[in-house]
Amino acid sequence: MPERSDDKTDFRKTLDAYRAQRGRFRIVDVPDMRYLMVDGHGDPNTSTAFAEAIEALYPVAYKLKFASKRGLGRDYVVPPLEGLWRAEDMDTFTTARDKSRWDWTLMLMVPAWIEEAMFATAVEQAGAKKRPARLDDVRLQLLSEGRCVQTLHVGSFDDEADVLAHLHHEVIPGQGLRLTGTHHEIYLSDFRRVAPDKRRTILRQPVEPAPA
Secondary structure (H helix, E strand, O other): OOOEOOOOOHHHHOOOOOOOEEEEOEEEEEEOEEEEEEEEEOOOOHHHHHHHHHHHHHHHHHHHEEEEEEEEHEEEEEOOOOEEEEOHHHHHOOOOOOHHHEEEEEEEEEEEOOHHHHHHHHHHHHHHOOOOOHHHEEEEEEEEEEEEEEEEEEOOHHHHHHHHHHHHHHHHOOOEEEOOOOOEEEOOOOOOOOHHOOOOOEEEEEEEOOOO
């Protein structure tokens, strides 16, 4: 039986993919999961689109949660915010840290039992009163990552660079693997409310066997 908190399924406790330890780089086989997604580009600290993406995702996520509880009798804790980060040059995440060159996708995972019709209704309801600016950009999409290496980072986002450099250039090649897919972050702490030095973030990188 899945773990529950106050009769709510908590995916941070039931899914191995949401587990990570500081200082440990672990290989994880991540199952296919569906997410609410919104895309954007540029420095998340200065991009209006970044804040607007968050403001669009959460209303839809909570409409789905309440619809699931009322209509299906299945309540759950809305999972943490997540982000996919892309750049043509991966050094922009490590040595260069040029945030203006980053493309991103912000995401909130939704349970497998949520149907497309429920998503469409949730979007409609989320825009019934004060419509979020980027509501029309929210989509429901399957993410297939497969084998990944992940670790827990504690601290500010700018302090991730050394961890990522170690992951990319030492840990992954040392396992006979190479980078594939997209850099993935899972924000276990709400970065809008938690001090930078106390933020807890899972850093995940999809991998594949390196050619012999």
